[in-house]
Amino acid sequence: MAGPVQTDAEMRATLAASSVAVIGCGGLGSNVAAMLLRSGVRTLTLIDFDHVEESNLNRQLYFRDQLGRPKVEALAETLLRIDPEARLTLVRERVTEANLVDLVCEVDLIVEAVDGADTKAMVVNACMRELPTTPLVTASGLAGLESANSIVTERPCEDLYLVGDLTSDVRAGLPLFASRVMVAAAHQAHAAIRRLLGYVEP
């Protein structure tokens, strides 16, 4: 990989020419997508099978007047208000081992932002196995009220970036707070931006 992009103009051009797939458009993915777009990544593939529900509104980038809408459509509407020229590909499907690679094989970087542990493992294992040269940013451990400082970005292997405290799963007593979810989302977006610009995490 070439060294980091240096000038402001080069950074803008590199990010504008980059494409990212966001798998899962919940608390992580909806916020990651907005941060990537605001940072200049204008080509996004948004993947989610679900609809906007009342219980999403405490942390996900949706609004009351979008309840019941497919998440990818509602999110696209919001993103296009940020950047009307954003190039968005909307995929209203649940990712499976059978469809995943086809959905993300052409992007420059993949963000895993699904909620279930089994789907997370499936996405990471399938992407690392089938698309080993595409950088992947995943997240694990962002629930509850532990310090936001315990959420970190690590690089456990070559082009895999792992965000979270690695342990705090969603369960009774460990609900998802917007503040901590968004810290993790910001780590994911920033890891993606850094990687697209040629920086390597330690």
Add this chain to the structure above:
Amino acid sequence: MDVDVALFAYLSDYQPDGLGGRSARAFHLSQGTTVAGVIADLKLPDQPRIVFVNNRHADEDAMLHEGDRLAIFPPVAGG
């Protein structure tokens, strides 16, 4: 052969020394042991996991070799 084994998150409770933590421990294994063999020996729960050998992604049928560094990471729910 000796292989270093690191277990992340809740899997660290399964380190045989009972000390927990994500640091790697040296395991003495017979030649031909696979990642799946280590998982079975440690009686790791049948939960989603991601395996790395020498900082590269690996499948569970991967054969281990002298000096390898095995790391097993279990993603947890929340997104």
